Amino acid sequence: MKKFIRALGIGILASTFLWTVPTYAQAETETAGSSMKEESYLEENIELYNEERGKPEGEWKEDEQGRWYEYSDGTRPKLSWRKIDGQWYYFNSKGYWIDDNTYEEGSLKGIDVSKWQEEIDWQAVKNDGIEFAMIRLGYNTNQLDKYYQRNMTEAEKAQIPVGVYYYSKAMNEEEAVRDAEFVIENLKGYKVSYPVAIDLEDKVQEDLSKEELGKIARAFADEIQSAGYTPMVYANENWYQNYIDWSLLGDVEKWIASYSVSPNPKIEREIWQCCSTGLVDGVKGNVDINFGYKDYTKYITPRTEPLESYYKRGKWVQDSTGWWYRYKNGQYPKNQWEYIDNHWYWFNESGYMTTGWQQVYGKWYYMDQWGAMTTGWQEISGHWYYMNDGGAMQTGWQQIYGKWYYMDRWGAMTTGWQQVYGKWYYMDQWGVMTTGWQYIGGSWYYMNDGGAMQTSWLYLGGNWYYLNSSGAMVTGRHYIDGVWYSFNSSGVMQ
Numbered sequence: 001m002k003k004f005i006r007a008l009g010i011g012i013l014a015s016t017f018l019w020t021v022p023t024y025a026q027a028e029t030e031t032a033g034s035s036m037k038e039e040s041y042l043e044e045n046i047e048l049y050n051e052e053r054g055k056p057e058g059e060w061k062e063d064e065q066g067r068w069y070e071y072s073d074g075t076r077p078k079l080s081w082r083k084i085d086g087q088w089y090y091f092n093s094k095g096y097w098i099d100d101n102t103y104e105e106g107s108l109k110g111i112d113v114s115k116w117q118e119e120i121d122w123q124a125v126k127n128d129g130i131e132f133a134m135i136r137l138g139y140n141t142n143q144l145d146k147y148y149q150r151n152m153t154e155a156e157k158a159q160i161p162v163g164v165y166y167y168s169k170a171m172n173e174e175e176a177v178r179d180a181e182f183v184i185e186n187l188k189g190y191k192v193s194y195p196v197a198i199d200l201e202d203k204v205q206e207d208l209s210k211e212e213l214g215k216i217a218r219a220f221a222d223e224i225q226s227a228g229y230t231p232m233v234y235a236n237e238n239w240y241q242n243y244i245d246w247s248l249l250g251d252v253e254k255w256i257a258s259y260s261v262s263p264n265p266k267i268e269r270e271i272w273q274c275c276s277t278g279l280v281d282g283v284k285g286n287v288d289i290n291f292g293y294k295d296y297t298k299y300i301t302p303r304t305e306p307l308e309s310y311y312k313r314g315k316w317v318q319d320s321t322g323w324w325y326r327y328k329n330g331q332y333p334k335n336q337w338e339y340i341d342n343h344w345y346w347f348n349e350s351g352y353m354t355t356g357w358q359q360v361y362g363k364w365y366y367m368d369q370w371g372a373m374t375t376g377w378q379e380i381s382g383h384w385y386y387m388n389d390g391g392a393m394q395t396g397w398q399q400i401y402g403k404w405y406y407m408d409r410w411g412a413m414t415t416g417w418q419q420v421y422g423k424w425y426y427m428d429q430w431g432v433m434t435t436g437w438q439y440i441g442g443s444w445y446y447m448n449d450g451g452a453m454q455t456s457w458l459y460l461g462g463n464w465y466y467l468n469s470s471g472a473m474v475t476g477r478h479y480i481d482g483v484w485y486s487f488n489s490s491g492v493m494q
Contacts, residue, residue, distance in 0.1 A: 058071040065094070066096040067096065067097045068091065068097060069084055069095075077095060079092065079275065081278060083278075083279075083280075086129075088101060088109075098261045103274075110289075110291075111280055112273065112287075112288045112290060113133065113134075113135055113287060114135075114145055115146040120151060120282055122151075123158045124282030125158065126160055128280050132160065132161045133151075133160050133163075134163050135152060135155065136164070136167065137186055140169055141169065142179075148186070152164075152191075161193040161194055161296065162191070162193065163192060165199050167202070168216075171204070171205065172212070173216060173219035176216040176223075177220070180198075180219070181328070184223070184229070187303075189304060192300075193303075194296045195231065195232035195255075196230065197234045198216075198232075198233055200216070200217060200235055200243075201234075201239050210244055211248070214245030217252070221252045226307070226310055228307035232252065232270070233252055234256075235255075235256060236258065253294075254270055255273065256269040258272070258273075259273075270293055311327055312338075314326045314328050321350075322353060323371065333351065334348065344372065345372060346360055346365065346373065353367075354371060355368065364411065365392060366378055366385065366393065394411065403433070404451065405433065406427060414431060415427045424471065425453065426440060433447075434447050434451065435448065444472065445472060445473065446460070446473070454467050454471065455471050464493040465491045473491040475488065
């Protein structure tokens with residue numbers, strides 16, 4: 001009896017409310033009856049459906065205004081898409097069928113649920129033709145939906161592909177990232193094969209600029225993507241058009257709500273939330289119906305854990321000893337290399353970032369004042385050093401951009417005369433190995449194609465030259481191997 005009295009009261013209230021229902025989804029809050037989701041319970045009260053979680057019986061009727069569908073309790077669907085005898089139909093504010101299912105045809109049928117639907121029979125949902133579900137993970141400030149865990153577990157058992165959404169009240173990018181971190185942490189262990197969405201439509205955010213809300217959505221999306229999930233933004237058409245800067249979200253999937261026979265064709269979307277008053281077997285009362293235009297199971301590899309690389313992301317921390325890097329899981333690198341923000345860093349055995357010269361596994365590296373590993377030419381304490389692409393200091397002969405250099409045993413670039421393996425080479429002021437004739441210290445020397453200084457007789461360009469034991473070219477008369485020779489001022493033998 002109590003149920004009957006309650007039902008009668010709700011039915012009377014609903015009759016006065018139906019004509020004021022907006023055509024777009026309203027903000028979901030935690031105060032029952034204050035949002036479209038809660039208001040939908042007032043639109044119709046079908047006790048048979050609530051008790052048995054199955055659609056009530058009904059029949060088609062017709063008058064001079066059109067056709068409608070009437071349930072056994074005398075109610076009819078209004079401002080809603082309904083599945084009847086295996087087909088989807090839309091009914092206007094007066095309950096008459098609108099013969100236009102253009103946007104329904106060819107779409108995947110889904111629902112989105114939260115604690116307001118209470119316990120759901122997911123196998124019955126599956127059997128009723130629902131092909132995907134978006135499940136609320138949480139809301140506000142790191143509050144987990146009461147039925148989230150059950151919904152995820154039971155939906156997976158029924159083999160329904162699922163994504164999740166989070167109702168966010170983030171006021172800046174930092175808060176959006178914290179929301180995303182909370183979501184990612186609570187995704188672990190659950191099979192996710194649809195996007196992970198942020199729901200932006202709360203009144204506290206209304207005074208933010210479009211750019212600010214766009215950045216909030218972007219920050220959430222980037223964090224979700226870094227964990228290996230596909231990000232999505234949920235908004236009603238009003239918020240889509242007037243509150244969010246979508247130019248910042250070009251690559252983010254869109255889930256747009258508009259409660260009507262058809263959505264705005266100018267707004268691209270991957271999922272259309274088409275009404276909040278659907279009836280689906282296995283769900284008590286009304287539920288949001290969604291038409292999906294992209295089969296995410298063909299694009300998303302189901303994930304039960306965030307990417308391992310996600311936990312390698314973290315933030316820099318400074319204490320009295322120095323700088324260290326804290327991962328998202330609270331751990332930190334020590335006695336190892338770590339690639340952070342496009343730079344390599346070496347952390348010592350205590351976990352602190354290093355600077356200056358560091359010997360790692362027998363090789364020397366130079367870390368700049370900010371701790372980043374250097375590559376290429378580096379001037380250090382008045383000397384030039386060359387670090388290869390892996391950051392290791394080079395020694396000995398090095399060919400760099402087509403020129404040869406000689407780095408001493410300490411890695412410093414050499415200039416001037418250098419004896420290498422018994423041969424003499426001359427490196428110019430920039431350290432480049434010279435070849436051919438070179439005028440050095442008032443004398444001429446000849447370096448062969450390999451850079452080595454020549455001595456003794458040299459035949460070059462049809463002429464003979466003589467280079468003494470120090471490599472210097474001779475001129476004038478010289479007694480060589482028991483014979484006198486004469487050389488002109490250019491060193492050519494006469």
